[in-house]
Amino acid sequence: MVSLPLPVDPPVEDFLPLSIVSLLCCFPFGILALIFSIRTQDGNTCGDRTRAERNSSMALAMGVASVVLGLLFIFFTSSIQLAW
Structure with a gap:
């Protein structure tokens, strides 16, 4: 009798690069x-x-929120400086 290996699910995406980039935004x-x-990863x-x-x-939600908030902050601070 030949035993077949069980199908292994691929690991779940950890979004580590997004998390590292989001450190710079917010x-x-x-x-x-x-x-x-x-x-x-754990x-x-x-x-x-x-x-x-x-x-x-x-991780995805926090990463996206960080990037969006960082871009909004940059947009509003630059528009305030242009208004003065």
Whole structure:
């Protein structure tokens, strides 16, 4: 009898590059994105897919929020300086 290997799910995306870039845009949300990215990697390592998926979605949300808030801050501060 030949035993077939069980299908292995690919690891959940951790969005680590986005988290690192988001540190430059809005530091508090960037730190949260980095923490959730690291927790996603831990979930992938331990084999806990549900925890990894939850942390991955939070890392993505915090990363995107950080970039958007950083760009809004840059836009508004530059428009205020132009108005003066």
